[in-house]
Amino acid sequence: MSLPKRYLMTPGPTPVPADVLLTMARPIIHHRTAEFEATVAEAVRGLQYIFNTKNDVLMLASSGTGAMESAIVNCFSAGDKVIIARNGKFGDREKSIAKAYGLEVIDLCYEWNQVVSVSDVADALAANPDARGVIVTQSETSTGVLNPIKEIAACVRDLSDTVMIVDSITGIGAMECETDDWGLDVVMTGSQKGLMLPPGLAAVSVSEKAWRAAERSTLPKFYFDWKKYRKSLEKDTTPFTPALTLIQGLSEALKLMQEEGRENIIARHNLLAKATREGVEAIGLQLFAPPEGRGSAVTPVWSPEGIPAGKIVKIMKEDYGVTITNGQDDYKDRIFRIGHLGYFGPFDIITALTALEMALTRLGYNFEQGASIKAAESVFLNAH
Amino acid sequence: MSLPKRYLMTPGPTPVPADVLLTMARPIIHHRTAEFEATVAEAVRGLQYIFNTKNDVLMLASSGTGAMESAIVNCFSAGDKVIIARNGKFGDREKSIAKAYGLEVIDLCYEWNQVVSVSDVADALAANPDARGVIVTQSETSTGVLNPIKEIAACVRDLSDTVMIVDSITGIGAMECETDDWGLDVVMTGSQKGLMLPPGLAAVSVSEKAWRAAERSTLPKFYFDWKKYRKSLEKDTTPFTPALTLIQGLSEALKLMQEEGRENIIARHNLLAKATREGVEAIGLQLFAPPEGRGSAVTPVWSPEGIPAGKIVKIMKEDYGVTITNGQDDYKDRIFRIGHLGYFGPFDIITALTALEMALTRLGYNFEQGASIKAAESVFLNAH
Numbered sequence: 001m002s003l004p005k006r007y008l009m010t011p012g013p014t015p016v017p018a019d020v021l022l023t024m025a026r027p028i029i030h031h032r033t034a035e036f037e038a039t040v041a042e043a044v045r046g047l048q049y050i051f052n053t054k055n056d057v058l059m060l061a062s063s064g065t066g067a068m069e070s071a072i073v074n075c076f077s078a079g080d081k082v083i084i085a086r087n088g089k090f091g092d093r094e095k096s097i098a099k100a101y102g103l104e105v106i107d108l109c110y111e112w113n114q115v116v117s118v119s120d121v122a123d124a125l126a127a128n129p130d131a132r133g134v135i136v137t138q139s140e141t142s143t144g145v146l147n148p149i150k151e152i153a154a155c156v157r158d159l160s161d162t163v164m165i166v167d168s169i170t171g172i173g174a175m176e177c178e179t180d181d182w183g184l185d186v187v188m189t190g191s192q193k194g195l196m197l198p199p200g201l202a203a204v205s206v207s208e209k210a211w212r213a214a215e216r217s218t219l220p221k222f223y224f225d226w227k228k229y230r231k232s233l234e235k236d237t238t239p240f241t242p243a244l245t246l247i248q249g250l251s252e253a254l255k256l257m258q259e260e261g262r263e264n265i266i267a268r269h270n271l272l273a274k275a276t277r278e279g280v281e282a283i284g285l286q287l288f289a290p291p292e293g294r295g296s297a298v299t300p301v302w303s304p305e306g307i308p309a310g311k312i313v314k315i316m317k318e319d320y321g322v323t324i325t326n327g328q329d330d331y332k333d334r335i336f337r338i339g340h341l342g343y344f345g346p347f348d349i350i351t352a353l354t355a356l357e358m359a360l361t362r363l364g365y366n367f368e369q370g371a372s373i374k375a376a377e378s379v380f381l382n383a384h
Numbered sequence: 385m386s387l388p389k390r391y392l393m394t395p396g397p398t399p400v401p402a403d404v405l406l407t408m409a410r411p412i413i414h415h416r417t418a419e420f421e422a423t424v425a426e427a428v429r430g431l432q433y434i435f436n437t438k439n440d441v442l443m444l445a446s447s448g449t450g451a452m453e454s455a456i457v458n459c460f461s462a463g464d465k466v467i468i469a470r471n472g473k474f475g476d477r478e479k480s481i482a483k484a485y486g487l488e489v490i491d492l493c494y495e496w497n498q499v500v501s502v503s504d505v506a507d508a509l510a511a512n513p514d515a516r517g518v519i520v521t522q523s524e525t526s527t528g529v530l531n532p533i534k535e536i537a538a539c540v541r542d543l544s545d546t547v548m549i550v551d552s553i554t555g556i557g558a559m560e561c562e563t564d565d566w567g568l569d570v571v572m573t574g575s576q577k578g579l580m581l582p583p584g585l586a587a588v589s590v591s592e593k594a595w596r597a598a599e600r601s602t603l604p605k606f607y608f609d610w611k612k613y614r615k616s617l618e619k620d621t622t623p624f625t626p627a628l629t630l631i632q633g634l635s636e637a638l639k640l641m642q643e644e645g646r647e648n649i650i651a652r653h654n655l656l657a658k659a660t661r662e663g664v665e666a667i668g669l670q671l672f673a674p675p676e677g678r679g680s681a682v683t684p685v686w687s688p689e690g691i692p693a694g695k696i697v698k699i700m701k702e703d704y705g706v707t708i709t710n711g712q713d714d715y716k717d718r719i720f721r722i723g724h725l726g727y728f729g730p731f732d733i734i735t736a737l738t739a740l741e742m743a744l745t746r747l748g749y750n751f752e753q754g755a756s757i758k759a760a761e762s763v764f765l766n767a768h
């Protein structure tokens with residue numbers, strides 16, 4: 001089409017509100033100043049609000065993978081046993097990091113369209129009373145599957161030397177994550193997701209139990225050494241040069257999020273996800289995630305028989321300016337994923353579904369045109 | 385003053401050109417796209433031009449300290465012997481990182497206003513033929529002192545299993561750094577310096593010899609594992625979500641730098657540094673760095689007797705909007721540092737010197753007003 005109006009609908013990076021983009025485009029200031037320290041303090045308070053926690057929340061200049069690595073190197077020592085329950089690409093990555101640092105991994109591996117089983121984790125803990133940690137991804141970016149973090153955490157909570165580590169990179173800012181109420185010791189997110197920022201900044205919350213684990217840890221570390229960040233936070237600063245503009249943008253984004261309110265943000269994401277699900281089902285497509293594990297950050301959908309997901313993604317992007325994404329690894333051409341995480345409203349879902357309908361029509365898929373829009377519209381109407 | 389027009393004149397972060405700020409404020413795109421891959425390829429080519437190298441140049445989503453750590457964890461194993469020649473805060477940091485990873489450090493320690501001695505390094509290499517690396521900071525951010533990298537590298541070049549690692553975080557993009565001609569195996573920089581970007585991105589060049597060292601290295605690593613970055617670069621991408629907007633900004637900044645040309649950039653910085661030095665000397669101030677080690681990224685100056693550097697910095701910032709910085713650690717109140725690294729021209733130096741003169745006058749320092757401007761003006765006039 002002639003006007004290349006573009007829509008980013010992937011599970012990360014996500015769109016950044018113009019106010020936040022412009023905040024980050026302001027002239028650079030120095031980071032060792034009262035002005036920036038006030039921004040750091042404000043950002044940390046906002047993160048605590050969004051994480052539902054009184055724990056320390058540390059900000060790292062890295063992508064989410066850096067935050068994942070920081071949890072491993074700060075909580076454990078070589079040879080420590082950890083239970084990793086994984087059902088997607090980022091669970092696999094947790095395992096790779098743990099292995100790289102010489103941990104002994106009790107590996108609970110699931111199909112990508114299964115949720116992690118709470119009883120399996122409980123059994124693994126019973127069989128391995130010396131396990132020092134349980135690591136689970138809340139919302140798998142690769143599949144949109146939501147794992148029962150609250151219930152898993154309940155199995156870990158009373159174990160004094162076992163920490164519950166949650167990769168909520170695609171969860172925080174979209175889905176319920178009650179860090180303190182659920183007893184989550186380490187929760188991490190990345191900037192380019194629910195926080196509505198460009199990538200390059202990560203945040204990690206650390207409980208008292210996790211700080212005790214950090215005292216025991218002997219793995220080598222420097223850049224990701226949490227203690228350095230905690231000490232600097234006492235003065236509202238960072239041990240190394242921070243991702244300055246991203247923290248300024250974060251502070252602005254968190255203002256928007258606090259204005260909307262945690263519960264409203266979660267309700268909005270639930271609504272958008274529901275509309276997306278009912279929309280795609282109304283045109284005969286099958287959802288990838290099982291009913292008990294459907295997250296609201298991204299909706300993964302099986303590509304129709306005979307149509308590779310990559311073709312749908314390509315037409316939507318090249319001809320209609322709508323960027324969704326296909327699957328990863330084994331699911332590359334078998335599923336596509338519609339992101340609705342962060343700066344999204346109902347009309348973005350309508351846009352995504354319309355572009356999808358147009359692409360599917362051109363690819364010869366047989367369905368009733370407009371049916372997905374009608375279904376989504378009903379979801380939005382019923383919300384009032 | 386009523387209009388708060390502000391000037392950032394610290395050795396990092398440095399001012400970012402408006403074109404670059406606006407490039408980074410464009411709507412977010414996805415990173416796994418042909419569009420972003422072209423940007424990555426362009427950025428890498430530009431970095432190779434600025435680094436003067438045909439080596440791989442890897443981009444990390446981290447601050448400069450992350451790049452320093454990446455050199456340690458990729459080139460060495462626990463117990464390896466490295467020679468660290470240090471004369472400032474960032475040399476100290478190299479030592480701390482090496483110690484955190486269990487290396488044996490041959491510690492060549494100098495006063496902060498001394499340059500590293502080439503013959504000391506040669507002697508240390510002769511006494512420790514098993515040394516696996518020599519680590520030196522080219523331009524110490526903490527002091528502006530410039531170390532003789534070319535000459536030090538010449539001592540290392542013919543040793544087949546010893547790598548020359550250069551922290552050029554405040555050097556690249558301002559001072560001569562002939563990566564290939566001088567035989568520098570690892571050179572690193574951070575985005576918020578000569579590259580004229582916000583902080584949060586680092587770049588590291590890796591020679592064939594350094595890749596051989598990486599093959600031997602057994603230190604645990606994941607996020608900073610160079611091999612993952614090299615493999616991804618074959619497809620013009622990154623192993624983990626990149627600092628997307630910073631790489632887009634980098635590509636834009638590198639265009640500006642390539643238009644100006646490497647030699648012209650270095651000549652400009654030399655001229656600005658010379659004008660700054662002659663300016664401050666003309667009003668009776670003493671330069672901190674010795675004549676044989678004066679870098680052109682930042683000019684450190686002894687604060688006059690009885691006037692704490694912090695007071696000068698405070699007046700310049702609060703009353704005149706000009707942000708320079710004082711010393712670090714032992715030199716906190718004894719020196720101040722005028723940055724002229726990156727996006728700087730002659731009138732920035734005039735601004736800095738004028739603000740300095742006004743602050744000094746108010747603090748009771750006795751000198752001939754305008755003398756620093758006259759001296760700087762002469763330097764600029766003589767350049768034509």
